[in-house]
Amino acid sequence: MPRLLSLAMILTLFAARFAAAKCQDGAGPALPSRSQASAPPVETNKPKKVWTNENLSGANGPVSVVGDPNNKPKPVSSKSTNAQYVASVRKQLDKLQGQIADIDKQLVDLKNFSSGEPSTSASGVKLNKNYSREPIEVQIRALQDQKKDLQFKIDGLLDEARKKGVESSELR
Numbered sequence: 001m002p003r004l005l006s007l008a009m010i011l012t013l014f015a016a017r018f019a020a021a022k023c024q025d026g027a028g029p030a031l032p033s034r035s036q037a038s039a040p041p042v043e044t045n046k047p048k049k050v051w052t053n054e055n056l057s058g059a060n061g062p063v064s065v066v067g068d069p070n071n072k073p074k075p076v077s078s079k080s081t082n083a084q085y086v087a088s089v090r091k092q093l094d095k096l097q098g099q100i101a102d103i104d105k106q107l108v109d110l111k112n113f114s115s116g117e118p119s120t121s122a123s124g125v126k127l128n129k130n131y132s133r134e135p136i137e138v139q140i141r142a143l144q145d146q147k148k149d150l151q152f153k154i155d156g157l158l159d160e161a162r163k164k165g166v167e168s169s170e171l172r
Contacts, residue, residue: 086170089161093171096154103147110140 051059112118114136132139161171 085164086161086166089157089166090171092157093154096150096157100147100150100154103143103150107140107143107147110136110143114140 134142158168158171162168
């Protein structure tokens with residue numbers, strides 16, 4: 001019985017293989033597969049040509065350009081900048097640079113004090129200053145952080161002015 005079963009399986013395999021070979025040769029009836037039956041017929045249109053700067057001279061006729069030709073960006077002139085805005089930015093920059101100069105003086109005084117040298121202030125006596133319990137290193141770091149913040153604000157003002165069309169020569 002097992003021989004008979006194995007012989008039947010071998011014959012079935014040969015028959016299936018023979019049928020598959022016959023269909024591939026085109027001798028048998030061609031049945032469309034599901035993917036071919038559900039797919040729409042393929043159109044063989046000529047693909048659109050994309051022109052680049054290198055091969056634009058070979059184009060025949062007009063060339064389509066993406067975008068509105070009437071909507072061109074207008075260059076920003078220095079005459080169109082607002083004088084009040086420039087004056088305001090200049091005033092803000094002067095104020096921030098003055099604060100940086102004050103911080104630099106305080107840093108020099110703290111560094112001189114920590115090294116045992118006399119103060120750089122004129123009389124050496126600070127009547128309006130009070131005693132600080134913070135270590136000198138902490139005070140120096142705090143002043144350096146304030147200076148970085150002020151420099152960041154200056155950079156932000158200059159970037160904003162540049163974006164609005166103000167040249168750096170107008171702010172000095």
